Amino acid sequence: MPEPSPDLARRLRALSRSGRLTLPLPGGGQTTRRFQALAALAAENTVLGRLAEAHADAAAILHEVGGRVPTSGQIWGVWAAEPPEPILRARSTPAGWVLEGRKSWCSGARLCSHALVTARIGEERRLFAVELTPSMVRPVPDSWHAVGMRESDSGAVDFDSAPATPVGAPGAYLERAGFWHGAVGVAACWYGSACEVARPLYERAAAGRAHEHALAHLGAVAGALQSARLGLRQAAAEIDADPDGSDVDARLRARLVRAVVEDAVTTTVDRVGRALGAGPLCADGEHAARVADLTVYLRQSHAEIDLAELGRDVAGQEFSWPNL
Numbered sequence: 001m002p003e004p005s006p007d008l009a010r011r012l013r014a015l016s017r018s019g020r021l022t023l024p025l026p027g028g029g030q031t032t033r034r035f036q037a038l039a040a041l042a043a044e045n046t047v048l049g050r051l052a053e054a055h056a057d058a059a060a061i062l063h064e065v066g067g068r069v070p071t072s073g074q075i076w077g078v079w080a081a082e083p084p085e086p087i088l089r090a091r092s093t094p095a096g097w098v099l100e101g102r103k104s105w106c107s108g109a110r111l112c113s114h115a116l117v118t119a120r121i122g123e124e125r126r127l128f129a130v131e132l133t134p135s136m137v138r139p140v141p142d143s144w145h146a147v148g149m150r151e152s153d154s155g156a157v158d159f160d161s162a163p164a165t166p167v168g169a170p171g172a173y174l175e176r177a178g179f180w181h182g183a184v185g186v187a188a189c190w191y192g193s194a195c196e197v198a199r200p201l202y203e204r205a206a207a208g209r210a211h212e213h214a215l216a217h218l219g220a221v222a223g224a225l226q227s228a229r230l231g232l233r234q235a236a237a238e239i240d241a242d243p244d245g246s247d248v249d250a251r252l253r254a255r256l257v258r259a260v261v262e263d264a265v266t267t268t269v270d271r272v273g274r275a276l277g278a279g280p281l282c283a284d285g286e287h288a289a290r291v292a293d294l295t296v297y298l299r300q301s302h303a304e305i306d307l308a309e310l311g312r313d314v315a316g317q318e319f320s321w322p323n324l
Helices: 006-018 031-044 046-065 179-206 212-241 247-276 279-283 285-300 304-315
Strands: 076-079 089-093 096-103 114-121 124-131 137-139 157-166
Touching (some): 006 046, 031 046, 031 212, 046 076, 046 114, 046 124, 046 179, 096 114, 096 124, 114 157, 179 212, 179 247, 179 285, 212 247, 247 279, 247 285
Parallel strands (some): 076 114, 089 114
Antiparallel strands (some): 089 096, 096 157, 114 124, 124 157
């Protein structure tokens, strides 16, 4: 598994110490500012935005269900993927809870200082806070082979009787009001990164060096990104207006805006490539890395599976689409 960049680690720690990772909590009246901050970090660097979003999500979870608040200099991850195998288990001991086994999809495995981790107690899933002590929490070599999002360091991690503190009641992680608010924060990162993917096309057109087809692609990209921007702003306003609303409404909102943003990102990556050709992908290392990173990051969406779930949610609502 490749080592994460020392520059990225330093940047994350500096952001944490500066307070720039301490974002307004979703539903607190400044959710637009939260999403803008996430988009800006992802525009700066897609991997940076992805890890910053996880840290901010951890802070929101801890605020919502109880637990220690991240302090200056700490970097928190949220390791909650639950594939069929392997299974991470929690065990109660006289000295407290410990985690044992392997956890997959642990972004920031060697960058984070702490993580919120889901583990099984029998068939029940519960959330725990863990300090990532190297002697008890060890990234698994050769478990992260991605080219895109390479520096996110998202391989598997082995837990060897690692002390853990329960966070919230069993099931609270999924049942809390903010679960779906956090899903929109991920879309804000997708959007910010896509805006930077579009920058070379915009700059060529602004300099008067774009042919008619490239201008048509730019127009399509601008329309798609505007739809994403408006969707995120509307979602932020709705979250602030009703932060503890029904799970059905929050789920529908998150799935709708993620679908809109995903479509905008796909349109942007495709049309910028068609407009500019292979040049930027071959000669501009930063642009090539951003496209590769964003392509992988976007697959946090489950594509048609998520769209089918959205369709089920939509079918359960009153048909009111003509209303403005």
